[in-house]
Amino acid sequence: MSIRARFAPSPTGQVHIGNIRTAIFNYLFTRHNKGEFLLRIEDTDLERSTKQAIDALYDCMKWLGLDYDGEVMYQTTQSEHHKQVAKEFAAKGLAYELNPGEENTPVLFRLEYDCDSFPFVRSKGMVKVEVSAEAPVKINRAGVVYSTVNHKGKVVESAGCLAGFKDLKVYGKEGEILFALTSGNIEEIKSLVEPVTIENASAIEFERREVYYNDLVKKELSKPLDSIKDFIIIRSDKSPVFHLANVCDDITQHVTHIVRGDDHVENTYRHLFLFHAMGYPVPVYAHLPMIVNASGKPYSKRDGDAFVGDFREKGFLPHALFNYLALLGWSPGDDREKMSMEEMIEAFEIEKAQHSAAQFDFAKLSNMNGAYIAEMAFDEFENICWDFAERFEYKGNADRNVFRKVASLMQSRTKVFTDIAAWSYFFEDVKEYDAKGMKKFLKDETMRNALSSLVPVFAAGDLKDASAIENAIRNAETAFGFGQGKLNQSVRVAVTGTTVGAGMYETIEILGTEKCAERITKALAQPLPA
RNA sequence: GUUCCUAUCGUCUAGAGGCCUAGGACACCAGGUUUUCAUCCUGGUAACACGGGUUCGAAUCCCGUUGGGAAUGCCA
Numbered sequence: 001m002s003i004r005a006r007f008a009p010s011p012t013g014q015v016h017i018g019n020i021r022t023a024i025f026n027y028l029f030t031r032h033n034k035g036e037f038l039l040r041i042e043d044t045d046l047e048r049s050t051k052q053a054i055d056a057l058y059d060c061m062k063w064l065g066l067d068y069d070g071e072v073m074y075q076t077t078q079s080e081h082h083k084q085v086a087k088e089f090a091a092k093g094l095a096y097e098l099n100p101g102e103e104n105t106p107v108l109f110r111l112e113y114d115c116d117s118f119p120f121v122r123s124k125g126m127v128k129v130e131v132s133a134e135a136p137v138k139i140n141r142a143g144v145v146y147s148t149v150n151h152k153g154k155v156v157e158s159a160g161c162l163a164g165f166k167d168l169k170v171y172g173k174e175g176e177i178l179f180a181l182t183s184g185n186i187e188e189i190k191s192l193v194e195p196v197t198i199e200n201a202s203a204i205e206f207e208r209r210e211v212y213y214n215d216l217v218k219k220e221l222s223k224p225l226d227s228i229k230d231f232i233i234i235r236s237d238k239s240p241v242f243h244l245a246n247v248c249d250d251i252t253q254h255v256t257h258i259v260r261g262d263d264h265v266e267n268t269y270r271h272l273f274l275f276h277a278m279g280y281p282v283p284v285y286a287h288l289p290m291i292v293n294a295s296g297k298p299y300s301k302r303d304g305d306a307f308v309g310d311f312r313e314k315g316f317l318p319h320a321l322f323n324y325l326a327l328l329g330w331s332p333g334d335d336r337e338k339m340s341m342e343e344m345i346e347a348f349e350i351e352k353a354q355h356s357a358a359q360f361d362f363a364k365l366s367n368m369n370g371a372y373i374a375e376m377a378f379d380e381f382e383n384i385c386w387d388f389a390e391r392f393e394y395k396g397n398a399d400r401n402v403f404r405k406v407a408s409l410m411q412s413r414t415k416v417f418t419d420i421a422a423w424s425y426f427f428e429d430v431k432e433y434d435a436k437g438m439k440k441f442l443k444d445e446t447m448r449n450a451l452s453s454l455v456p457v458f459a460a461g462d463l464k465d466a467s468a469i470e471n472a473i474r475n476a477e478t479a480f481g482f483g484q485g486k487l488n489q490s491v492r493v494a495v496t497g498t499t500v501g502a503g504m505y506e507t508i509e510i511l512g513t514e515k516c517a518e519r520i521t522k523a524l525a526q527p528l529p530a
Numbered sequence: 531g532u533u534c535c536u537a538u539c540g541u542c543u544a545g546a547g548g549c550c551u552a553g554g555a556c557a558c559c560a561g562g563u564u565u566u567c568a569u570c571c572u573g574g575u576a577a578c579a580c581g582g583g584u585u586c587g588a589a590u591c592c593c594g595u596u597g598g599g600a601a602u603g604c605c606a
Contacts, residue, residue: 008606012606048605148531148532150531154531156531156532157531158531218536223533223534224534227532228533229602231603232604235604236604239604241603241605241606242605242606245606246606262536262599263599263601263606264600265600266533266535266601266602267601289535289599292598294541298599327542328542331542331544334544334554335553335554336554337542337555337556355536355537356535356537361541363541363557364541364542364555364556364557367556368555374569410568411569412568412570470565473565473566477565483565484565485565485566487566488565488567492566499567500568501567501568502567502568503564503566503567505566
């Protein structure tokens with residue numbers, strides 16, 4: 001049977017990079033294995049799920065090239081099915097109401113007591129736990145509640161589902177058995193609403209079982225069953241809870257592999273029981289580590305730049321983002337980093353995914369984006385720049401031919417498309433002068449005189465190409481006793497207001513020497529920063 | 531509190547008991563090319579969290595400690 005994996009986002013707000021990284025891994029995983037990549041939109045949270053959020057999701061996926069197979073499933077269309085499944089559970093004794101008989105009561109799923117034969121449950125042998133006599137041991141259908149004394153002498157309460165305490169015995173002070181869970185009374189306990197309360201217990205003893213599964217990324221994972229509780233599957237308003245809906249839909253969509261964030265590791269232990277209760281073989285899981293922000297913390301609402309849409313706005317190429325995100329928590333095992341889609345699909349082995357969280361590095365993404373820009377065909381680059389310039393005022397003054405020349409000078413200098421904001425001095429007057437640059441290059445008196453001497457030379461307007469312009473600058477340097485090239489940066493600051501840019505002579509050539517003469521005069525009239 | 535997960539340069543990572551004097555990339559620093567800026571090239575600083583074990587041999591396997599994260603929701 002071929003592999004079927006899904007991306008199942010809840011469309012609440014913007015699409016987050018952590019989320020889309022999960023989509024990328026699912027995509028690469030299925031494409032590598034020639035399987036199917038399904039999309040399911042978990043829109044059951046009516047309060048927060050919006051049309052805009054769904055549109056934003058499709059938009060992001062399309063932009064990144066994440067094409068999915070088959071029809072999209074909207075989870076809200078499945079809610080009748082979810083409720084039906086819950087009813088079947090109740091009929092089979094696998095679910096019960098929290099407050100029986102009450103109108104608005106949630107429904108809980110019971111972790112099956114007779115689970116020794118389940119393929120994901122195993123025994124860890126008998127354990128004995130000292131309990132505090134200060135609080136009673138309570139047992140009912142929801143499980144066992146008991147208290148222990150911690151190393152500081154504090155009484156701490158613990159609770160777990162019935163299934164966690166196979167063959168439970170509660171001992172009194174003299175070691176006598178106060179209560180025992182047996183095949184004879186288990187059915188009765190399973191229906192007990194009011195708990196059996198056992199005072200003055202000294203210890204409990206039971207067979208500890210644990211739930212386990214083999215994660216493709218994290219290898220074998222396990223958790224004691226006595227640390228898991230029965231859980232709600234239907235809310236008091238009758239709506240299905242995530243756990244139920246998620247598992248039901250995975251079954252409906254015939255999902256074979258679940259690739260998701262490792263914040264779901266703990267849910268998996270419960271979902272395993274759900275799959276089993278519905279008679280479906282448990283899928284294979286792969287839990288991906290999270291992406292954290294520059295301070296090493298999980299992304300929160302404050303980290304504004306974590307949305308896919310923001311990266312698009314900032315001028316990142318979709319493939320650069322895709323490539324970078326694929327490398328966050330995965331590597332092909334060799335030194336390759338810049339990879340085509342085909343290469344990534346070919347190399348993608350989910351087992352090579354990292355076990356621990358990865359920190360997002362904006363600088364590395366920018367560098368990779370710059371590398372992709374550098375190798376772009378010039379026309380494509382120029383077209384994107386022209387579109388991008390829409391958001392900058394200078395575009396109003398820009399002649400497309402001049403813009404083209406500027407773009408050809410700037411391609412190797414562009415990391416992100418918003419960098420082209422800095423091209424404004426080609427199309428409009430310098431509004432701001434870099435303070436550091438002015439202090440460094442426009443302060444010296446002789447230097448200012450040398451610059452002044454350039455004004456009439458430029459104003460004459462007979463220097464037509466870069467090498468003539470270069471000669472003029474060389475001459476001024478010689479006349480004022482400067483070494484070769486000493487004047488370049490001063491001219492740059494005076495003409496462009498900044499210390500970085502394209503080649504100086506080419507820049508002046510595009511601008512025209514007359515305009516540069518005006519700008520030098522204007523720059524020399526600026527007050528020097530303190 | 532309990533349970534689960536996790537730990538290699540500042541960051542992303544390579545590493546499957548001997549190929550490790552720990553490799554690559556980003557960032558940073560220095561030098562070169564460009565008489566300037568950027569690209570580019572060369573070089574450099576920089577890591578196996580700590581403590582025990584297993585082994586002839588440990589970044590790698592085991593245990594513990596510490597740090598980080600998660601779950602313990604009628605959120606998903």
